Amino acid sequence: MKTIVFDLVIIGGGINGCGIARDAAGRGLSVFLCEKNDLASGTSSASTKLIHGGLRYLEYYEFRLVKEALREREILLTHAPHIVWPLRFILPHHKGLRPSWLIRLGLFLYDHMGHRKLLPPTSTVNLATDEAGIVLKKNYRKGFEYSDCRVLDSRLTILNALDAADLGAEIHTGTSFVSAKRVEDTWHIELFNSNRKEKQIIRSKVLINATGPWLDSVLDTLPHSENGEHIRMVKGSHIVVKSLFNHDRAYIFQNDDGRIIFAIPYEDRFTLIGTTDVDYHGNPDDVEISPEEIRYLCESAGEYFTTPITPEDIVSSFSGIRPLFDDGRNEAKAATRDYVLKLDAPDNRTPLLSIYGGKITTYRKLAESVLKKLEPFLPPMKQPWTATADLPGGNFPPDGFMEEVRKLLATCPDLSRETATRLMRTYGTLAKNMCRNLANEATFGPHFGHGLYGFEVDYLIDREWARSAEDILWRRTRLGLLFSPAETKLLDEYIRTHSPKEEIYAT
Structure with a gap:
């Protein structure tokens, strides 16, 4: 067998790694991505589920980052309207904190920095008469309303991986990076596949460390120039409670700690309530919400909502590590969210690129920056292309979601409207292909509960690297909040008997 030398090997299956894989594969490069667990199993499924410019970053003069993020917000809303959609935010004015004029200035900049076209502008809101004020304490009478977007964060990661694979990239989950060494003009990279319990050696011209919170520990195993730079691990935690209000807008609350x-x-x-900003010094594999963070989120929300929120109200929680570039700032909340790319290429050969920081909103621009930085080391590439390309399932207009639901129900009338809406929100127009052979409910396959049927599970196993109930319930869908332990066990048993044997990849 002829030995393959990949143009790029990417360590890490989060949003940055999968975004780079998609962009590079679309430009004609040969790409291999390995992820030790599941795609989006770290930080990329533990975000606040927002595509936003980062209103508060204006206070830290991160103007370039905010401007870039706002532009990316428009691009993602246009090209991934199934998993990115508009959301209006209510910002109650707290008289003891930021003055009204400062908030107005920040929102004016927010409206005009990113060439906003698709979203409505900022407005004032009378919380004494607006339904958004009903659940708030009576001392909050005035507020502001502005636009951002929500996102299914893990779906964004997986759709990038899916598109990368369709463009020729090799995506391997359950595959850990072990070590790498430079041999003449190529990297020799040792991997361990946990499914087959065996090691493999692959070769590449370029190696990319996109491991996020694990960046420093991976660097420790690699030959590289020591520069004294590190990531700053900042934990962000969220809690989930039963609905606190009946409308479809979100709230952004100021706290007295800034x-x-x-x-x-x-x-x-x-x-969903979050997030915290706490420096973290443990193993990223062990991250979880602390009692102090639970108390902080409950008390912070309780400062605004009339109904107290207690730890007993929490139905779920999750935590993730933001792998920020350590810029020396004292407070975690002030550390830059911008990405930093560090290139190590002794004698201008066998480059290693390490990615510090980044936001889910700007992952696409990060990928473009990575390929631009690596251009001298790679074969001739096609031009940047992702700014005008739909993500899989996103080939419909941003205001056309309900029309696509109608088309899906016409294709498969035995689907409930609730299930059809969820399928369209999860897969977009890919759902029509998934359902095209479903003549009636008898052909749906086993029903695992809450609208999850065998046909969808089979698709996720065959097309989206799902290998466990956790993969499906918490990263491919959001049904984990509804499933009981018994239902989860039955789903896991089905997946074990239906998962394909892992293919042996080329070496």
Whole structure:
């Protein structure tokens, strides 16, 4: 067998790694991506589920980052309207914190920095008469309303991987990076596949460390020039409670410590509250919410909502690590969210590129920046292309979602409207292909509960690298909030008996 030398090997299957894989494969490069667990199993499924410019970053003069993020917000809303959609935010004015004129100035900049075209502008809101004020304490009488977007974060990651694979990239989950060494003009990279319990050696011209919170530990195993730079691990935690309000807008609350938290309508019957900013020094594999963070989120939200929120109200929680570039700032909330790319290429050969920081909103621009930086080391590439390309399933206009639901129901009338809406929100127009052979409910396959049938599970196993109930319930769909342990066990048993044997990849 002829030995393959990939143009790029990417370590890490989060949003940055998958975004780079998609962009590079679309430009004609040969790409291999390995992820030790599941795609989006780290930071990329533990975000606040927002595509936003980062209103509070204006206070830290991160104007370039905010401007870039706002432009990316428009691009993602246009090209991934199934998993990115508009959301209006209510910002109650807290008289003891930021003055009204400062908030107005920030929102004016926010409206005009990013060439906003698709979203409505900022407005004032009378919380004494608006329904958004009903659940708030009576001392909050005035507020502001502005636009951002929500996102299914893990779906964004997986759709990038899916498109990358369709363009020729090799995507391997359950495959850990072990070590790498430079041999003449190529990297020799040792991997371990946990499914087959065997090691493999692959070769590449370029190696990209996109491991996020694990960046420093991976660097420790690699030959590289020591520069003293590190990531700063900042933990962000969220809680989920039963719905606190009946409308479809979100809240952004100012806290007296200078931070903000969000309260966002979540999965129809819940409210998502977050996030915290806490320096973290442990193993990223062990991250979880602390009692102090739970208390902080409950008390911060309770400062605004009339109904107290207690730890007993929490139905779920999750935590993730933001792998920020350590810029020396004292407070975690002030550390830059911008990405930093560090290139190590002794003698101008066998480059290693390490990615520090980044936001889910700007992953696409990060990928373009990575390929631009690596251009001298790669074969001739096609031009940047992702700014005008739909993500899989996103080939319909941003205001056309309900029309696509109608088309899906016409294709498969035995689907409930609730299930059809969820399928369209999850897969976009790919759902029509998934359902095209479903003549009636008898052909749906086993029903695992809450509108999840065998046909969808089979698709996720065959096309989206799903290998466990956790993969499906928490990263491919958002049904984990509804499934009981018994239902989850039955789903896991089905997946074990239907998962294909892992293919042996070329070496």
